[in-house]
Amino acid sequence: MPGANLTRTEAEERAGIVSNPKYTVSLDLTRGPRTFLSEAVISFDAARRGASTYLDLIASRVESVELNGVELDPAEVYRDSRIELKKLKAHNEVRVKAVCDYSRTGEGLHRSVDPSDGRVYLYTQFEVPDARRMYAVFDQPDLKASFDFSVVAPESWIVLANMPAQSTEAVDQRTEPGTLEQAPAEGCKRWVFQTTPTMSSYLTAICAGPYAQWTTEYANEDGRTVPMGLYCRQALKSALEKDVDYLFDITQKGFAFYAKTWGVPYPYAKYDQIFVPEYNAGAMENIGLVTFRDQYIFESKATGAKVNRRVETILHELAHMWFGDLVTMKWWNDLWLNESFAEFMSTLCTAEATEWSDDWATFCSGEKSWALTEDQLPTTHPIVAPINDLHDTEVNFDGITYAKGASVLKQLVAYVGRERFFQGIHNYLDKHAYSNATLADLLTELEATSGRDLKSWSAQWLEQSGINTLTSNVETDAEGRIAAMTIGQTAPEESPVLRPHRLAIGFYSKTAEGKVERTDRFEVDIDGASTTIDEVAGKVRPDFILINDDDLTYAKLRLDADSLDFARANLPAFEDRLARAVVLLSFWDMTRDGEYPAEDFVDLVLKTLATEHQSTTFRYALGQLSTTAHSYSAPARRPELLEHVAQGLWQLALAAEPGSDEQLQLTQAYLGYGDDQEFEDHARALLAGSSELKGLEVDNNMRWAVVHALAAQNMASDADIQNELDQRDTTENREFAMGARAVRPTRAAKAWAWDQALHNADLTNAQIEAAADGFSGSGDEDLFAPYVDKFFKAVDWVWAHKTFHIAETLLNPLSAGGLYPYKADPAALVRAGEHWLTDHEDAPKALRGMIIQNVEASRRVLRVRTYNQHVSK
Template identity: 40%
Template sequence: MSSANLTRDETAVRSAAVTLHTVRVELDLRAAPDPEQTGFPTTTTLHFDATAPDTWIDFIGGAVHGVTVNGEARPVEYDGARIAISGLAASNTVVIDAVGVYSRSGEGLHRFVDPVDGETYLYTQYEPADARRVMACFEQPDMKAVYTFVVHAPGGWQVLSNQSASAVSQHDGAKTVEFAPTLPLSSYITSVAAGPYHRVDAEWTRDDQTIALGVLCRRSLAEFLEADEIIEVTKQGLDFFTDAFAFPYPWGKYDQIFVPEYNLGAMENPGLVTFTEAYLSRGAATDAQRGARANTILHEMAHMWFGDLVTMRWWDDLWLKESFADYMGSHASSAATRYTDAWVRFAANRKAWAYQQDQLPTTHPIVADITDLEAAKLNFDGITYAKGASVLKQLVAFVGEENFFEGARRYFAAHAYGNTALEDLLVELEAVSGRDVRAWSRAWLETSGMSTIALETAADGGRMLVQTDPRLHRLRVGLYGLTDGALSLREKVELDIASARTPVDFADADLVVINDDDLTYAKARLDERSLDAVEQALSTLEPLPRALVWSSLWNAARDGELPAARYLAIVGAHAPAEQNIGLLTGVLANASYAIGHYVPDDERAAHRATWLERTWAALTDAAPGSDAQLSWARAFAAASAFDASRATDVRAILDGRGPDGLRVDPDLRWALLTALTTVGEASGDDVAAELARDDTASGRTAALRALASRPVQEVRLVAWHRAWEDEELSNDHLSATIDGVRAGGRRDLIGALDEGYFERVAGAWQDRSIEIARRLVVGLFPASPDLDLVDGWLAANDSAPAALRRLIVEQRDHLARDLRVRADQPQREG
């Protein structure tokens, strides 16, 4: 095992022997604008007690120049990931002088140069274990410390960290900023950002507490920041969580910074939350996109308590922060902001991620068995986030909302600034609710898989709910009638089910929505009568039951129980009438996926042509300037990458002759042009002309994608090799290159590369950072109908790293599902 891949057992031994108190980190970033400078000086001073004579300190960087222990210089014993420290006393001061390396992968200290103005921007991203790329540290969540950061940077830059600056000095065109000491933090949520960021200031006041607020982005994106909207949501969230948790916001200030080439949606660094720039739309955005951003703002804010104030001991209990934050993001959005449809979007879209993940052979309990850091990295998945949030919604129904929040308040009071495990939370919830929360935990948190619940009618007319993998569910069943082409609620029945078969006495209903109100976590099937009803009148339902029906239809299509053609027909009939843009966006993406993955090969071209026409018709029929029009335009652009029959209309939109009111921003322009490129209707010269029009970071990434998408075998081959071999590609540029290789589903152009993939994956995993390796392993996995290639690699590589094998196994399962569902489709008539 690589020394960089820390294990749960060895870190437990280390934290038992070492008590960390304070860490002082000094970073010299003055030369960051010089592209010739690949690294930066970093000096770390750690104060800790020890009960063992030896330990190690984590660091991944360019070099370690000096190690001093209690004032004595020691030989440097460094293997590229660990610095061995020996001869420790009961109390110790260790100073490590080293050189960190600027990142282009989004791990550690990422350096980005804005092509618009040539300015350099830096930010850190650490979770789960990349703080060691910037400072020497004990890289495990249960070794909290008080951190003091000192940063030397160019004089005109914004310099930020978790705390406010306590001292700033200027000298020879540079500045030195020393930040106030933090409260106790784990290494992975410390943070630094530096660069000429644009900043908007505000403040939030509550009783005798005033919190300074900042919203930042690159200068070239300042016009797209929507700072007023972001600040409003931030204030609403601080009001909500202050009341809900009865623990004042503890981190002193609240900066939120939108950064380029970010690997995540956001990260909860206390006092300095980082977000992807994808949340800043360059001109055209739907209200659903703003709602998603609000949800993420509130998700990260919930972490200020769940995760930052109280932190899991090890990554097994990652759910203790992520599941709660995912739940709180939707709950707070619905309760405290104008985005009251948050649970509607969650039901149809976010839970789809959980359902997909939970059906893989690598599924795991929400409370997972995480043996090492590589496994931790891959557990930021649909189970930890979306299933966890779904299950917490069931827990709230089980114990009651007030008991749930009172349990959280006691949990924070008991464990503030410390580390916890599952038992610590269960104690508090059981005390306030009087319910058997441990039994609930065993059923929901400590087991994997999910139930499928369906309504069956016996020959004698008796009806019952049938569930696979039986669990205790508290749910509501909605009974709807169909009258004059519209569905309306007749009755809701609340019940608990626990067995495989539960007789029910439902009134005669045209549509039965199992799990109406979305209280539990299960796949809910529609019976045939209900399916007939939604085919006629799906769009007449209220938003939440409509979301649940869309979800049910999609799950049935994925499982091969609802023919893909019938699913697509329902989408074609009802998506144009879908008023909730969050739902519409998910439905459009699912329809495109179904055509590419679940339709039989010999019918795919016909379905693509039909889908292209449906998107064009809906686009032209949508209200000018509406969110629906923009959503259909994006779907039309995506569909045009597979069928050239509307190329003239695509070109017309690019030339300013599109449907009235359509907001054509740079991102939509690139999507349309890339579609033309993919089907051979645009050239490299067209791409160059568009890049001249939009020579920005996003434009350069899009141009790379478009050029790699050209339907020429040699172009795809060059792009494929570049993805594997060009280590200068940033994370975003690598993904764009991979997207180009796979554009248009052109297996005829890249099928010959399948065997080469399996020759390269092990080496990529060993030699590249885990983020880059993961993009290669997943992004370039062959969509071959021959599973023998995958099985052969798995058989020959049973000793490969577990995290790599997990990714391959998951990709195999996705492919096997595609092949199975295609094979089970009924033959098309005529």
């Protein structure tokens, strides 16, 4: 894998030598479609004279290196993405001039050409180690510095950086003929930006291109006026324009909520949000210049779940301006300090400061279910993860770091009290502003305000992996009163940690009108293997007892038998959306653990979907339904079950309110089956505008969903797909077309998709992902049988020749998609995977982790299928 892999030990050694770095970085973006010129001047102090260190840089050519006025030979000092610096003085200045490559993988300085109009767009993505792809740098978070950026670009472009522009001037500079695809004869301009505050290199950012722009401002709590901007490609201008006022309003609500909650006003000079193409992540918290994937601009109708997620993402990145940017982790083992906190705070802010007041139900259905999945894998890790090098960091952007950490922070707030928690956060931000901090620094402040000893709490919750299971046991006397109630706690053998939990117990009963409502609530502390709940003794037993009401703690739940039976019969009648989400997640967890029959779960979900209106709960229930029916059900009964699900979804779509969110989601889900005799008729009627689904808008994305679904059933040819693309050739539609071609369940289509994903160097990162996901998205065991061995033979080559993100896309841990042929015989996949792991005991931890996760997913499929084969229908 290209680029030196910085270890934690190396970073500590370099931080012991280098201090007070400052950067002046000049970029020339007018040299053509493949490369740009980067010049960096770095001044820094050295801990001792004569010491040696190195800069990080990934460049196609280093033209010159000058250290303290002495020219160095690039051929001698530049190797393995490092520039060696020897015989340092007390104060040093190094100048590096290099030719760097534009990225097509979303890492470094990415260059995208919009096929709809030929316009060129650039943006950066530097987390974890990719500032070095744009300029020479000490690329580690604890070597914070100030940065002066200047950029030469076509004069018609907008150029943005972390700080406002200080000046612009025309440049008498013409590129070689034809190198500017957009306007070869166009003049150029230099943008010079204000000096940044002290910050980490991975948070620097440059965006450039003919972006559409909207501006406003915010009256900051410290008396300053903060300029705000929104930006996107010109092709998406009309779509974003409809949402500009709403997105500014959401952002400003976040400014006010965070400033009030923490008592620290927004600290930076401006706040721009830019939507960019072919983006790998959801968004990135670059100081003053947040980048978002432009799938968050909705040209077609979006589900409520997606709109809700966009709000959460906006508020997540805004929270980072304080937690992660103003105060930054010292090393990547404390990445959770950034991500868990931003995830927790964005959910809290969304629920309390926006119209999405049920966002904790969204969190439970989406983020928490993600955490539960990853926390039960062999690759689970403590929230404070052991990070030995950059590759360890890259695979740490997972459900543990984000979702489990956020859930545990919710538990911590319940444990210490909200007011005391946020007073501690204020003190932490105030004390460590513009510097780096550790978990110990955070705990010090929280202990001071809460009066609790959090070292033991941290050792159990943050520094140990694994998830506890809480089991409710209820005894009732002859009069229907609770004689005794206990909550049992267990832990997995590989992580036998029993934790303290502050949780709520909810009593629920059915009303005369048929609704299930909460009638009482008790907050209790539990610890150890069994806790007696004295608070409920002697009370009349309700219809249903929820042992983690309001979802305050992080654990797997096993309800008592009577409550389980009641929920199975009455879940749709629960009035509280969060309670429904908690209970449904418990049923799903039992299903994927092989403790609840797949067909019973299918029927429960179909019944629940008939009345569910919480969009994210709806979305995840549909996903869990698909996994259960396609992967976990008994093979002998699967065809009948899939037909039952398909017909059930279609009937629910017909019954849904015309034009509703539920109708849209149900139709999208139905298209993922193709297992009923009417499927082709329904699909073609959607394309023709003659569907019996009244009120459903068949817009661009829905048309492509139908084309993809037809292709997955071998009902759409390459010519059909090309004809659809020819009607509107855009960045997004090229990705849709790639996926549709790859998803066709034929040997030729799979061979083509495999080759494209691995070997077509002209594809963008997003097109590679579409090809890989289409490859694995349809077909039976026989079709994928040849790819079991092919996959494991390709693993080493992918790791050696692709960037980390592309390798992760292709090898694809955890979920359906990528080139892992998860539809093949799971037993064959487990055998081949175990053989690879035995032969690769010394492979990088990150690579082994991907393979372990794939193998464990197949092993779970085997285990749950076996359970369901022995469950009577």
